[in-house]
Amino acid sequence: MTQPEGQTWPLPRFLRTTAFRLTLLSAGLFALSSFVILALVYAATVGASMNRADASITAEIAQIEARYAAGGASAANRYIVQRSVGGGEFLYLFLDPDRRRLSGNISGLPAAPADAQGRVRFVYDRAPADGAQGGEGRNARGRIAELSGGHRVFVGMDVEEEARFVSNTLNAVLLASALALGLGIISGAVVSRRFSRRLDAINAAARAIKAGRLETRAPRNHTGDDLDELSSNFNAMLDRVEHLMQRMRTAGDSIAHDLRLPLTRLRGRLEGALIDSDDAEAREAALQRAISDVDELLRTFNAVMSLARLQAGERRRAFETLDITALLSDVAELYEPVCEETGLEFACDCPPGLTLLGDRELIAQAVANILDNAVKYTPGGGAVVLRGRRTAAGALEISVTDTGPGIPMEHRARVLERFVRLEKSRSLPGVGLGLSLVQAIAEVHGAALTLDDGPGAVDGHGPGLRIALTFPAGED
Amino acid sequence: MRVLIVEDDREVARNIAKMLRECGHVADTAHDGEDGLALAREGAFDVLIVDRMMPRRDGLSMVAALRAEGDKTPVLILSALGEVDDRVDGLKAGGDDYLVKPYAPSELIARVDALARRRNPDAVKTRLEVGDLQMDLLARTVKRGGEAILLQPREFRLLEFLMRNAGQVVTRTMLLEKVWDYHFDPQTNVIDVHISRLRAKIDKPFSSSMLHTVRGAGYRLQS
Numbered sequence: 001m002t003q004p005e006g007q008t009w010p011l012p013r014f015l016r017t018t019a020f021r022l023t024l025l026s027a028g029l030f031a032l033s034s035f036v037i038l039a040l041v042y043a044a045t046v047g048a049s050m051n052r053a054d055a056s057i058t059a060e061i062a063q064i065e066a067r068y069a070a071g072g073a074s075a076a077n078r079y080i081v082q083r084s085v086g087g088g089e090f091l092y093l094f095l096d097p098d099r100r101r102l103s104g105n106i107s108g109l110p111a112a113p114a115d116a117q118g119r120v121r122f123v124y125d126r127a128p129a130d131g132a133q134g135g136e137g138r139n140a141r142g143r144i145a146e147l148s149g150g151h152r153v154f155v156g157m158d159v160e161e162e163a164r165f166v167s168n169t170l171n172a173v174l175l176a177s178a179l180a181l182g183l184g185i186i187s188g189a190v191v192s193r194r195f196s197r198r199l200d201a202i203n204a205a206a207r208a209i210k211a212g213r214l215e216t217r218a219p220r221n222h223t224g225d226d227l228d229e230l231s232s233n234f235n236a237m238l239d240r241v242e243h244l245m246q247r248m249r250t251a252g253d254s255i256a257h258d259l260r261l262p263l264t265r266l267r268g269r270l271e272g273a274l275i276d277s278d279d280a281e282a283r284e285a286a287l288q289r290a291i292s293d294v295d296e297l298l299r300t301f302n303a304v305m306s307l308a309r310l311q312a313g314e315r316r317r318a319f320e321t322l323d324i325t326a327l328l329s330d331v332a333e334l335y336e337p338v339c340e341e342t343g344l345e346f347a348c349d350c351p352p353g354l355t356l357l358g359d360r361e362l363i364a365q366a367v368a369n370i371l372d373n374a375v376k377y378t379p380g381g382g383a384v385v386l387r388g389r390r391t392a393a394g395a396l397e398i399s400v401t402d403t404g405p406g407i408p409m410e411h412r413a414r415v416l417e418r419f420v421r422l423e424k425s426r427s428l429p430g431v432g433l434g435l436s437l438v439q440a441i442a443e444v445h446g447a448a449l450t451l452d453d454g455p456g457a458v459d460g461h462g463p464g465l466r467i468a469l470t471f472p473a474g475e476d
Numbered sequence: 477m478r479v480l481i482v483e484d485d486r487e488v489a490r491n492i493a494k495m496l497r498e499c500g501h502v503a504d505t506a507h508d509g510e511d512g513l514a515l516a517r518e519g520a521f522d523v524l525i526v527d528r529m530m531p532r533r534d535g536l537s538m539v540a541a542l543r544a545e546g547d548k549t550p551v552l553i554l555s556a557l558g559e560v561d562d563r564v565d566g567l568k569a570g571g572d573d574y575l576v577k578p579y580a581p582s583e584l585i586a587r588v589d590a591l592a593r594r595r596n597p598d599a600v601k602t603r604l605e606v607g608d609l610q611m612d613l614l615a616r617t618v619k620r621g622g623e624a625i626l627l628q629p630r631e632f633r634l635l636e637f638l639m640r641n642a643g644q645v646v647t648r649t650m651l652l653e654k655v656w657d658y659h660f661d662p663q664t665n666v667i668d669v670h671i672s673r674l675r676a677k678i679d680k681p682f683s684s685s686m687l688h689t690v691r692g693a694g695y696r697l698q699s
Binding site: 288291292294295298299301302303306330333334335337338340341361364365368369372375376434 | 576578579580630656658659660661662663664665666669670672673691692
């Protein structure tokens with residue numbers, strides 16, 4: 001069977017999951033580290049006992065050399081014979097200068113090659129007299145030494161026990177590593193199954209949304225673990241997107257609704273001007289009105305655009321430390337004549353030295369919009385007060401209080417929506433975006449916009465309205 | 477006055493050109509930044525109107541290129557981007573004024589007129605004079621027909637702007653931008669009230685009025 005190049009072999013799904021790969025990796029690392037640890041243990045135990053054996057062999061050779069030096073070959077031979085018969089732990093072989101065997105408990109030199117110090121590792125057959133345990137091919141190590149008279153001696157030592165320990169240890173290491181790997185694969189499979197089942201659910205939610213079922217949300221188990229957090233963030237993001245879409249839809253509807261009326265009116269005026277084309281004065285008047293209609297449309301348009309941009313949160317870059325005292329007195333100066341003209345008492349009350357981190361243009365616009373409202377809705381003889389202050393909690397509060405009719409409690413949330421104008425205000429100029437803009441500006445600055453009753457109802461005035469922007473402390 | 481309109485929307489360019497011609501100006505058009513730059517380099521224009529987003533070369537880069545060559549022709553940048561940062565970018569690139577789309581045609585004309593006047597070295601003058609109205613910028617005094625008029629600081633700045641643009645229409649938005657440095661649009665007639673206060677001081681006590689309302693556009697100071 002040929003496999004087209006570039007196509008991956010269809011692995012079972014759980015083998016392809018991130019969780020499985022991670023578990024496999026950690027199992028592999030675990031196997032490797034258990035191998036390293038056991039190798040260290042091996043070096044510390046087996047290695048040490050081998051060194052001990054080598055040291056005993058060297059000492060025994062020294063004994064033989066001493067006897068050889070004192071009493072010649074016969075003394076050495078006697079010693080070796082005694083030791084061989086004594087059934088000690090050593091293996092001996094004593095050779096004359098012609099390499100003929102003189103004595104010892106092994107028949108010949110080990111076949112294995114010796115290293116530069118004469119050390120050799122080999123396998124030998126122990127005499128069957130040793131009983132049941134005396135098997136074939138036991139591991140041993142030894143050393144060949146050249147004696148001064150040309151004789152040679154070999155002293156060896158049985159290290160079968162140690163060798164067995166080595167091979168047992170090695171087997172254990174390999175087994176442990178294999179087990180670790182195997183367990184890793186199994187647990188990886190289990191974990192990845194569980195993990196991917198939850199991820200699948202989130203993916204399914206994403207696919208459902210892609211397919212247009214926008215109300216779908218990722219399932220949560222409320223344990224607060226990472227996947228739960230992912231689901232929660234995912235859902236929060238979807239809520240935000242849905243909210244924005246909802247806003248845009250509403251805005252789109254409102255814009256369509258609010259623009260249709262002036263556009264229809266405009267069309268009527270232009271048509272009328274066309275019909276009255278012989279009455280120059282009437283035509284001019286109609287055209288002038290048409291121009292102011294268009295201006296009104298442009299205003300609405302620009303307001304809608306700034307609102308949209310504000311709500312998209314594009315404007316944090318222009319923040320700077322603002323002298324709110326100066327800013328308020330500037331805006332007050334802009335509005336004071338209008339108030340005077342409409343018979344309103346106007347006051348600006350702000351202690352020196354108030355500062356705030358914000359966007360000058362936006363804050364000024366927010367204050368101007370609130371003042372616009374106050375001036376528009378407060379009947380002559382009333383009063384409008386612009387006030388800036390630091391609250392006891394350290395927040396900065398900018399408020400405008402008027403003595404107009406106020407806004408009934410049940411309508412307060414609604415007036416912040418785009419294009420909402422309470423029935424009685426329909427006749428006044430404006431597009432109903434003012435307070436939505438203020439609200440959006442407050443949001444950009446992390447400030448709260450609150451609507452309250454004004455000073456109360458007196459002499460046909462009031463109860464009034466108090467609109468406050470509260471900027472949290474520590475922002476400047 | 478000769479005006480170059482660099483705007484990729486041909487109909488918009490045509491309409492602006494038509495309006496300018498009706499006001500007695502000469503208007504040329506280019507439809508992308510490269511053509512605009514080539515025409516502007518010929519240097520015979522009093523004002524350039526440059527759209528910000530255009531094919532081949534955007535408006536800001538075109539203006540920056542001109543300024544780098546030492547060309548000081550006043551530039552009005554047109555843009556659909558109206559945030560503070562956008563405006564700052566536009567002015568940094570070398571624009572002299574910035575108008576956000578959509579705008580009223582009268583607004584555009586008024587601003588072009590104001591820019592054309594700016595070429596005259598008015599800024600270094602210490603005295604402004606329109607008819608019998610005199611302003612001393614150093615002593616910060618205003619006289620009409622030899623009679624001293626006492627103005628509040630803001631009224632003084634308002635009048636200064638009007639006098640610098642005497643004979644031209646200035647819009648409410650221009651006043652709000654140049655005199656108050658606000659770029660938003662108040663819903664109430666705040667500017668009208670300031671104008672009528674100013675009028676009460678510079679016109680009312682005298683036989684002839686100088687500060688005229690231009691319907692649907694703005695105001696004009698004229699002797």
